Amino acid sequence: MGVVKAGAKVRTRVRPTARPADLREACVQAAREVIAERGVEGLSMRDVARRLGISHQAPYRHFESRDHLLAEIMRRCFADFASYLDARPRSADDREDLAAMGEAYLAYAAAKPLEYRLMFGTPWPAPAHHAGLVADAVHAFDILRNNLRRQHGDAPGMQARADLDSMFIWSALHGMASITRSQAMDCLQLAPGVGAAFKDYLMRKIGAALEVPVDPGAPPRRKAGRR
Amino acid sequence: MGVVKAGAKVRTRVRPTARPADLREACVQAAREVIAERGVEGLSMRDVARRLGISHQAPYRHFESRDHLLAEIMRRCFADFASYLDARPRSADDREDLAAMGEAYLAYAAAKPLEYRLMFGTPWPAPAHHAGLVADAVHAFDILRNNLRRQHGDAPGMQARADLDSMFIWSALHGMASITRSQAMDCLQLAPGVGAAFKDYLMRKIGAALEVPVDPGAPPRRKAGRR
DNA sequence: GCAACATGTAGACACTGTCAACAAAAAGGT
DNA sequence: ACCTTTTTGTTGACAGTGTCTACATGTTGC
Numbered sequence: 001m002g003v004v005k006a007g008a009k010v011r012t013r014v015r016p017t018a019r020p021a022d023l024r025e026a027c028v029q030a031a032r033e034v035i036a037e038r039g040v041e042g043l044s045m046r047d048v049a050r051r052l053g054i055s056h057q058a059p060y061r062h063f064e065s066r067d068h069l070l071a072e073i074m075r076r077c078f079a080d081f082a083s084y085l086d087a088r089p090r091s092a093d094d095r096e097d098l099a100a101m102g103e104a105y106l107a108y109a110a111a112k113p114l115e116y117r118l119m120f121g122t123p124w125p126a127p128a129h130h131a132g133l134v135a136d137a138v139h140a141f142d143i144l145r146n147n148l149r150r151q152h153g154d155a156p157g158m159q160a161r162a163d164l165d166s167m168f169i170w171s172a173l174h175g176m177a178s179i180t181r182s183q184a185m186d187c188l189q190l191a192p193g194v195g196a197a198f199k200d201y202l203m204r205k206i207g208a209a210l211e212v213p214v215d216p217g218a219p220p221r222r223k224a225g226r227r
Numbered sequence: 228m229g230v231v232k233a234g235a236k237v238r239t240r241v242r243p244t245a246r247p248a249d250l251r252e253a254c255v256q257a258a259r260e261v262i263a264e265r266g267v268e269g270l271s272m273r274d275v276a277r278r279l280g281i282s283h284q285a286p287y288r289h290f291e292s293r294d295h296l297l298a299e300i301m302r303r304c305f306a307d308f309a310s311y312l313d314a315r316p317r318s319a320d321d322r323e324d325l326a327a328m329g330e331a332y333l334a335y336a337a338a339k340p341l342e343y344r345l346m347f348g349t350p351w352p353a354p355a356h357h358a359g360l361v362a363d364a365v366h367a368f369d370i371l372r373n374n375l376r377r378q379h380g381d382a383p384g385m386q387a388r389a390d391l392d393s394m395f396i397w398s399a400l401h402g403m404a405s406i407t408r409s410q411a412m413d414c415l416q417l418a419p420g421v422g423a424a425f426k427d428y429l430m431r432k433i434g435a436a437l438e439v440p441v442d443p444g445a446p447p448r449r450k451a452g453r454r
Numbered sequence: 455g456c457a458a459c460a461t462g463t464a465g466a467c468a469c470t471g472t473c474a475a476c477a478a479a480a481a482g483g484t
Numbered sequence: 485a486c487c488t489t490t491t492t493g494t495t496g497a498c499a500g501t502g503t504c505t506a507c508a509t510g511t512t513g514c
Contacts, residue, residue: 023492039350041268044470055494057472062492066471120409121348123266134414141415160418164428167406167421171429172395175402179394182347187361188368191387194394201391201441202398209436214428250461271501282463284503289461293502 024062026052031073039114040122045069067125071133074124077115078136084108085143094151095207101144102173102203109177117181120174144169165210172206251289253279258300266341267349272296294352297345301355304342305363311335312370321378322434328371329400329430336404344408347401371396392437399433 020026030051034043045066046056063069088104091097109116119137128134148162148169176199179185185195247253257278261270272293273283290296315331318324336343346364375389375396403426406412412422 045472046470057495058493060472120405123409137411138414138416160421160424163415163417163421164424167403167412167417167425168399168429168432171402171406172399173402174406175398175400176394178347178405179398179401182350184364185394187365188372188390189365190390190394194387194390197387197391198394202395204441205395205436205439208439208441209432212432212435212439214431214435272503273501284464285462287503 020052023052023054023058027059027062027069028072028076031069032076035073035118036112036114040070040118043070064127068127070118070125071128074118074128075133075136077119078133078140080115081108081119082136082140082143085140094147098144098147098151098169099203099207101147102169102206105173106177106199109181113181116177121178141166141170168209169206172202176202247279250279250281250285254286254289254296255299255303258296259303262300262345263339263341267297267345270297291354295354297352298355298358298360301345301351302358302360302363304346305360305367307342308335308346309363309367309370312367321374325371325374325378325396326430326434328374329396329433332400333404333426336408340408343404348405368393368397395436396433399429403429 027048030048031043034047034051043066045059048069049056049059052058059069063072085101085104085108088097088100091100124133145162145166148165149159152158152162152165180198185198254275257275258270261274261278270293272286275296276283276286279285286296290299312328312331312335315324315327318327351360372389372393375392376386379385379389379392407425412425
């Protein structure tokens with residue numbers, strides 16, 4: 001407390017690295033770098049401040065808490081993710097487009113595993129439920145859902161069918177992305193070639209499941225040969 | 228350092244709660260309680276010690292680090308999980324048995340969401356990769372894999388097919404469990420009834436996908452009508 | 455009884471998120 | 485111009501964490 005007084009004044013002037021103009025933006029960027037390098041649990045407010053050469057409390061002028069910063073980053077990840085899906089090679093045929101979407105989904109998960117985990121593998125911080133985060137997340141899901149709705153038409157009940165198919169596809173894709181990311185397959189001593197063939201096999205199984213008509217209302221009978 | 232000497236001696240004698248006999252076991256139990264209540268990130272070594280009325284360093288006599296404690300807990304979760312799967316209602320028919328397995332899988336994930344997340348949603352701590360943990364985890368997977376191997380027989384190449392099917396099923400189940408646990412569906416404004424019908428629909432889609440023969444070697448053609 | 459060892463304790467250290475008090479600077483009104 | 489208000493950044497705390505070291509205690513084998 002009783003330190004040199006004038007020293008502080010000088011220090012603000014002889015600051016080694018220029019203080020970023022838009023500090024809020026700089027915080028987000030620095031935090032995203034940390035997350036991309038070391039994952040969510042490696043993110044610390046003080047570390048962000050340190051990287052920017054500012055005091056450990058400065059970020060709190062722009063984000064109420066660590067969770068608020070995290071929520072903002074998640075929001076941007078969802079936006080990135082959605083535009084990644086939007087950038088897929090387009091096709092007029094809805095089925096081919098769906099396949100391209102699946103490829104893009106898995107490619108994103110493979111390319112940015114830590115961001116993927118942040119969005120889909122981390123429990124959402126409480127402040128996340130309010131902001132535009134939900135909107136951005138839903139928008140990503142809607143890219144998938146809209147395709148299925150086009151394929152199913154809008155006859156009564158078909159909206160629910162499209163949603164169910166969307167959830168099924170999402171489950172399979174997310175399951176694979178999540179399992180692959182965890183490297184669990186390394187432990188399972190799978191038969192040779194399985195690791196390499198997994199993605200295509202899964203995509204084709206999804207396609208096959210979509211071909212077969214399945215009545216959502218019917219009782220959960222097993223050995224469903226035909227219907 | 229220079230504190231009262233005799234005081235410490237007395238305190239050990241007038242200990243309020245009896246020190247647990249098997250401290251290692253007590254640590255594991257206390258830690259599992261914390262995890263079941265507040266999740267992995269809520270687990271703290273000092274909290275465990277506090278609950279047991281011991282010093283904050285005592286647990287370190289039995290676990291090298293927090294990660295080692297976590298690894299031991301994960302190991303037990305996998306063992307629990309495997310015996311949960313083993314306790315499914317048995318059926319002589321492999322398909323019915325497979326369905327029962329799927330139900331058991333999802334029931335476990337729903338009943339113990341935090342343990343499920345610990346096993347399948349948290350990056351494994353380094354010490355987890357060595358011990359019997361992997362063996363317990365693989366054993367759980369083998370319950371699924373063995374069923375598929377029985378169904379496919381042991382003709383050449385069928386082992387890989389069984390592994391691929393296992394991975395596909397696991398992906399879909401894990402995806403659903405993971406998505407359901409995240410309560411993401413609450414945000415998606417799904418058509419009415421979709422939430423309730425999701426599980427059965429997914430199980431039937433998996434069944435349908437397994438019926439349709441899919442050649443793992445074929446090129447990833449779309450619109451796969453028949454082959 | 456005594457030495458070796460296992461176990462539990464106490465006190466540090468560096469780190470975290472966050473609160474409160476303060477200083478500087480920018481904005482706005484006159 | 486000056487003065488006030490608000491925004492922004494800094495400093496110093498506080499309680500919490502994992503883990504190191506040093507110490508005390510209890511247990512076991514000789």
